[in-house]
Amino acid sequence: MSKILVTGGSGFVGSHVAAKLLKEGHQVRTTIRSARREAEVRSMVRNGGAESDQELSFSQTDLTDDHGWAAAVSGCDYVLHVASPFPQQAPDNENELIVPARDGTLRVLRAARDAGVKRVVLTSSFAAIGYGHTNYDRVFDEEDWTDPNGPDVQPYIKSKVLAERAAWDFIDREGGSLEMSVVNPVGIFGPVLGPHISASIAFIKRLLEGAPPLPGLSFGTVDVRDLADLHILAMTAQAARGQRFIAVSGDVVTLFDIAKTLREKLGELASIVQTPEMEKVASAPVRRSTSEKAMRVLGWRPRRQEETIIDTARSLFRYGVVSSV
Numbered sequence: 001m002s003k004i005l006v007t008g009g010s011g012f013v014g015s016h017v018a019a020k021l022l023k024e025g026h027q028v029r030t031t032i033r034s035a036r037r038e039a040e041v042r043s044m045v046r047n048g049g050a051e052s053d054q055e056l057s058f059s060q061t062d063l064t065d066d067h068g069w070a071a072a073v074s075g076c077d078y079v080l081h082v083a084s085p086f087p088q089q090a091p092d093n094e095n096e097l098i099v100p101a102r103d104g105t106l107r108v109l110r111a112a113r114d115a116g117v118k119r120v121v122l123t124s125s126f127a128a129i130g131y132g133h134t135n136y137d138r139v140f141d142e143e144d145w146t147d148p149n150g151p152d153v154q155p156y157i158k159s160k161v162l163a164e165r166a167a168w169d170f171i172d173r174e175g176g177s178l179e180m181s182v183v184n185p186v187g188i189f190g191p192v193l194g195p196h197i198s199a200s201i202a203f204i205k206r207l208l209e210g211a212p213p214l215p216g217l218s219f220g221t222v223d224v225r226d227l228a229d230l231h232i233l234a235m236t237a238q239a240a241r242g243q244r245f246i247a248v249s250g251d252v253v254t255l256f257d258i259a260k261t262l263r264e265k266l267g268e269l270a271s272i273v274q275t276p277e278m279e280k281v282a283s284a285p286v287r288r289s290t291s292e293k294a295m296r297v298l299g300w301r302p303r304r305q306e307e308t309i310i311d312t313a314r315s316l317f318r319y320g321v322v323s324s325v
Contacts, residue, residue: 003027004235005076005117007108008083009058010037010044012198013123013188013224017080019048020228022055031061031072031083044193063104069111078235079112079120081105084163094155101159102166109170112178119179119241121234126186126220126246126289128161136285142184142244142293152285171242181234185227185247186220186289189308191315203255204312207262208322210272213255218286220248223308226300233298245294249302252286261309269317269324 004021008014009030021028022045032041035058042053050056059072063083073079084101091097105122112120130140132150146153146161153161164182171180187200197205207213227247234240262270294300316322 001025001027002077003029003075005059005073005079006030007061007063007072007079007081009041011083012192012201013185013227014082015041015044015193016048016190016224016228017082017231018056019045019050019193020225020232022050022053024232025055027055027057029057029059029072029076031059031068033060033062035060040194040196047193063100063107066107069107070115073108073111073115073117076112076115077118079108079117080123080231080235081108081120082123082231084123084160091155094158097155097159098162101163105163105167106170109167109175109178109180113174113176117178119181119235121231122164122167122180122182123231124164124167124182124184124244125157125160126184126248126287127157128164129184129246130287130289131157131161136287138288140246140287140289142246179241181240181242182244183227183230183234183247184244185222187222188224188227189221189312190224190226191311192319192321193315195319195321197316197321201312201316204258204262204309205316205322207255207259207273208270208313208316210274212274212276213259215254215256216284218252218254218284220250220252220287220289221305221308222247222249223303223311226302230294230298230300233294233300237298239297243293243297245298245300246289246291247294247302248289248291249308250305252288253305258309261306262313265306265310266313270313 006018009018018028061068129144132147132153148158148161259275262273
């Protein structure tokens with residue numbers, strides 16, 4: 001089995017990836033910004049199905065600082081660079097997001113190259129693919145790139161496309177023997193492993209607490225457990241070298257669709273979820289995408305959206321993020 005560095009182990013995706021790797025028998029080192037998070041991460045990986053956390057170790061690092069990255073990657077066969085800033089609200093200055101996303105990615109890649117790591121899997125985003133375009137009446141795939149200067153490109157979206165572009169440029173010009181694969185997920189849902197939640201999970205939390213669905217908003221979804229599987233496939237498959245893979249399950253959904261699923265499948269637990277008749281309102285572009293490449297090249301098989309939504313909700317009750325009615 002391999003020794004693997006997972007950046008951002010205290011995050012939603014990072015904790016699931018670490019748990020999956022531990023279940024498969026790998027040694028896992030993960031980065032955290034504060035040593036105070038170690039006990040929490042150990043709890044999350046056990047909640048994620050890892051029978052033991054004995055093969056889990058930690059490195060204290062920060063994407064904005066060179067310190068600690070050489071030690072973090074030392075002895076590792078692979079690096080899964082999951083960590084990236086995701087704000088609850090737009091910053092006053094876009095560089096507050098762009099600089100740590102881009103420069104942090106380059107720090108990880110340089111350290112991995114210098115340590116003789118075989119491959120880095122970079123967690124990018126559909127934000128680097130499906131924005132800044134003039135035509136949305138189509139299905140986006142891995143050949144598409146977001147225009148960072150497009151009218152609908154907010155700072156977070158811009159940070160993702162610039163970070164991924166910088167990563168590919170680094171591999172081409174300075175990467176040496178280092179390989180890279182990139183995963184581009186849409187909205188990430190699925191069971192939380194503790195009381196802290198991501199921005200996407202907050203949508204379901206608000207619905208379960210009785211907030212009305214926001215109209216005019218649609219998005220693709222992917223289950224965090226399937227996303228962890230895709231990271232590992234992208235890490236090990238020879239065919240994944242130098243490739244991007246969109247991670248999406250099914251078609252786009254609206255918050256009204258999610259609310260209806262919660263009401264229909266959770267019964268009393270979702271009794272205060274609102275499913276009003278939605279008025280016709282102006283909406284943002286519908287951005288459809290496909291995971292055909294990941295399924296064809298890597299054999300990836302995502303689960304149904306309904307299962308993801310229900311498991312997300314049940315986990316919010318399990319860890320007390322939402323109180324049972």
